[in-house]
Amino acid sequence: MATEIRELICINCPMGCPLTVTLEDGEVVSVTGNTCPRGDAYGRKEVTNPRRIVTTTVPVVGSKTEHMVSVKTKTDIPKDKIFDVVFALKEVKAQAPLEIGDVVLANVAGTGVDVIATKRA
Amino acid sequence: MSKVMEHHGVVIVGGGPAGLAAAIAAYEAGQHDVLVLERDVQLGGILNQCIHNGFGLHTFKEELTGPEYAARFIQKAQELDIACRLGTMVLDISPERVVTTVSAADGIRTIAADAVVLAMGCRERPRGALATPGYRPAGVYSAGTAQRLVNIEGQMPGREVVILGSGDIGLIMARRMTLEGAHVVCVAEVMPYSGGLKRNIVQCLDDFGIPLLLSHTVVDVEGKDRVEAVSIAEVDERMRPIPGTEVRYPCDTLMLSVGLLPENELSRAAGVELSPVTRGPIVDQSLQTSIPGVFACGNVLHVHDLVDFVSQEAAEAGAQAAHFSMAKDAQDGAAERGVPVVATDGVRYTVPSFVDPQKMADKLTVRFRVANEYCDRYVSVYYDDERVQHRKKRVMAPGEMEQVVLKREDLLAREGLAQITVKLEEE
Ligand SMILES: Cc1cc2nc3c(=O)[nH]c(=O)nc-3n(C[C@H](O)[C@H](O)[C@H](O)COP(=O)(O)OP(=O)(O)OC[C@H]3O[C@@H](n4cnc5c(N)ncnc54)[C@H](O)[C@@H]3O)c2cc1C
Ligand code: SF4
Numbered sequence: 292m293a294t295e296i297r298e299l300i301c302i303n304c305p306m307g308c309p310l311t312v313t314l315e316d317g318e319v320v321s322v323t324g325n326t327c328p329r330g331d332a333y334g335r336k337e338v339t340n341p342r343r344i345v346t347t348t349v350p351v352v353g354s355k356t357e358h359m360v361s362v363k364t365k366t367d368i369p370k371d372k373i374f375d376v377v378f379a380l381k382e383v384k385a386q387a388p389l390e391i392g393d394v395v396l397a398n399v400a401g402t403g404v405d406v407i408a409t410k411r412a
Numbered sequence: 413m414s415k416v417m418e419h420h421g422v423v424i425v426g427g428g429p430a431g432l433a434a435a436i437a438a439y440e441a442g443q444h445d446v447l448v449l450e451r452d453v454q455l456g457g458i459l460n461q462c463i464h465n466g467f468g469l470h471t472f473k474e475e476l477t478g479p480e481y482a483a484r485f486i487q488k489a490q491e492l493d494i495a496c497r498l499g500t501m502v503l504d505i506s507p508e509r510v511v512t513t514v515s516a517a518d519g520i521r522t523i524a525a526d527a528v529v530l531a532m533g534c535r536e537r538p539r540g541a542l543a544t545p546g547y548r549p550a551g552v553y554s555a556g557t558a559q560r561l562v563n564i565e566g567q568m569p570g571r572e573v574v575i576l577g578s579g580d581i582g583l584i585m586a587r588r589m590t591l592e593g594a595h596v597v598c599v600a601e602v603m604p605y606s607g608g609l610k611r612n613i614v615q616c617l618d619d620f621g622i623p624l625l626l627s628h629t630v631v632d633v634e635g636k637d638r639v640e641a642v643s644i645a646e647v648d649e650r651m652r653p654i655p656g657t658e659v660r661y662p663c664d665t666l667m668l669s670v671g672l673l674p675e676n677e678l679s680r681a682a683g684v685e686l687s688p689v690t691r692g693p694i695v696d697q698s699l700q701t702s703i704p705g706v707f708a709c710g711n712v713l714h715v716h717d718l719v720d721f722v723s724q725e726a727a728e729a730g731a732q733a734a735h736f737s738m739a740k741d742a743q744d745g746a747a748e749r750g751v752p753v754v755a756t757d758g759v760r761y762t763v764p765s766f767v768d769p770q771k772m773a774d775k776l777t778v779r780f781r782v783a784n785e786y787c788d789r790y791v792s793v794y795y796d797d798e799r800v801q802h803r804k805k806r807v808m809a810p811g812e813m814e815q816v817v818l819k820r821e822d823l824l825a826r827e828g829l830a831q832i833t834v835k836l837e838e839e
Contacts, residue, residue, distance in 0.1 A: 299614075300610055300613070300614055300618075302610055302611035302614050306807050307610035307807065326806070343615065343619070344465050344475065345591075346463050346464045346465055346477055347463070347591055347592075348463060348562070348563055348566065350566060356453070356454070357564075358564075358565060358566050359563065359564060359565070359566040361463035361477060361478075361479050361563065363463075363465060363477055370619065373591070373619075374591075377591050391479075391480060391483055409463065409476075409477040409479050409480045410460075410463075410479035410480075410483070411483070
């Protein structure tokens with residue numbers, strides 16, 4: 292049986308509790324160091340399925356005001372796909388006019404998540 | 413010369429989140445003659461370059477990016493038809509509240525205001541803060557300048573990056589440069605703790621394996637035309653570099669994230685009294701400065717890390733400015749400053765610095781920052797010698813703003829109150 296111990300910081304509130312998550316064969320068996328249940332939930336998710344929202348910019352053509360438009364993944368994506376998302380966006384040039392929420396790239400890097408504009412251009 | 417001077421009820425200097433929230437609140441408080449002056453060609457202030465998410469958790473219960481958060485306020489201001497003059501820089505504010513502006517379209521103009529709200533934001537501490545000898549080669553950027561280059565202009569400042577200072581902008585830029593294909597060698601922080609938010613340390617450094625060197629500073633920058641390497645050394649408790657601990661890191665870019673300073677040249681020239689601690693105006697319960705009818709909010713008042721608090725504070729300033737502008741008879745008396753609020757024992761400052769119990773709202777939020785990292789301390793409020801609040805906090809750090817709430821009825825019940833004290837206590 293493989294035991295793994297991971298040290299994390301809970302980021303759900305400014306307390307920033309230091310968490311110790313113990314895994315056995317990839318299964319979480321305990322979370323300690325948290326002060327409230329949110330820390331427990333964060334610790335479990337962070338070691339089994341960590342996810343992040345990715346924000347970046349892409350060039351935009353046809354806009355009077357902007358060279359670049361800021362974008363984000365509409366929801367969080369698996370953390371290990373962050374660079375895949377960024378690379379996929381390297382190929383993208385957005386076309387003005389754009390409203391906040393317009394899709395700039397659908398189903399980015401096979402995550403099933405769309406990348407949307409966060410600024411008008 | 414017989415032209416009548418342009419005149420408005422409330423004039424707001426700066427169209428960032430503070431200026432926008434103040435304008436909306438002034439309008440909603442009944443003053444419909446509001447004018448926002450913004451030197452940039454767009455509204456939104458610093459939020460336009462803060463493309464990361466994490467804004468508005470408190471206000472909208474969702475994580476917005478900077479431009480999205482700004483857009484909500486810009487839209488609201490447009491719906492109310494609030495006048496915003498872009499590309500217009502304020503050059504001077506007189507104690508009589510005459511505002512001088514310059515713009516390409518209109519040249520120099522003067523505007524008389526019944527009330528003024530200062531919302532100019534802050535700027536970065538200059539690189540003079542970097543006390544290293546030698547040349548000043550290209551490749552040294554403040555983190556905010558680099559952020560603007562990457563996010564607005566679409567240009568990369570460099571490929572091998574060392575960041576000095578672990579404030580939020582430095583942390584955010586460590587991730588941003590990494591995503592853009594640069595290699596961030598390390599983030600060095602002279603203090604034994606980071607001034608940035610925990611979530612930024614996790615999501616901007618730990619996620620990408622970028623080392624954070626606490627109690628370290630840059631002692632040498634090599635390169636004549638362009639940065640070629642920097643040397644970083646450990647520092648002792650008195651922040652002096654420890655000889656023999658230097659490590660040389662080859663790089664082409666040094667980014668400085670060494671803190672923000674409220675942008676108060678205009679306020680100073682107007683004669684507004686400034687705090688040596690916050691470098692922002694000293695204000696009373698109405699966020700009114702030492703000049704009657706001149707109010708302040710947002711980063712020009714004290715540096716905020718959460719925009720939600722900027723918006724709340726600015727709404728208060730805007731409403732107070734509206735009331736002042738509409739209550740003509742009450743204007744221009746010598747400002748009665750009320751009971752002083754004293755910050756001591758680990759509390760660096762409070763905003764406001766004065767409270768007039770007669771004029772305050774039923775509840776008043778007093779915001780402050782602590783001087784150090786503290787565990788298990790009590791935040792205490794004293795009315796003269798009587799302790800009236802005593803609340804335990806597990807963790808406090810200089811990077812996170814704290815607050816206490818004062819009740820009007822409590823203050824009114826204490827006639828002759830001479831001083832309110834906010835401090836930290838061990839028990
Ligand atoms: C890099 C960075 C990251 C941040 N990250 C977060 C985060 O994740 N979450 C969060 O909640 N908060 C964050 N913040 C904090 C928040 O964005 C700021 O506190 C907030 O934007 C301050 O608003 P403001 O209106 O006071 O200042 P600003 O946004 O700076 O606006 C001031 C405006 O005044 C204008 N101005 C200045 N002088 C003049 C003049 N003389 N005439 C005319 N106009 C003038 C400027 O052009 C500017 O538009 C971050 C801040 C920075 C810098
Ligand atoms: S465990 Fe609870 S108290 Fe601790 S940081 Fe997480 S959310 Fe905050």
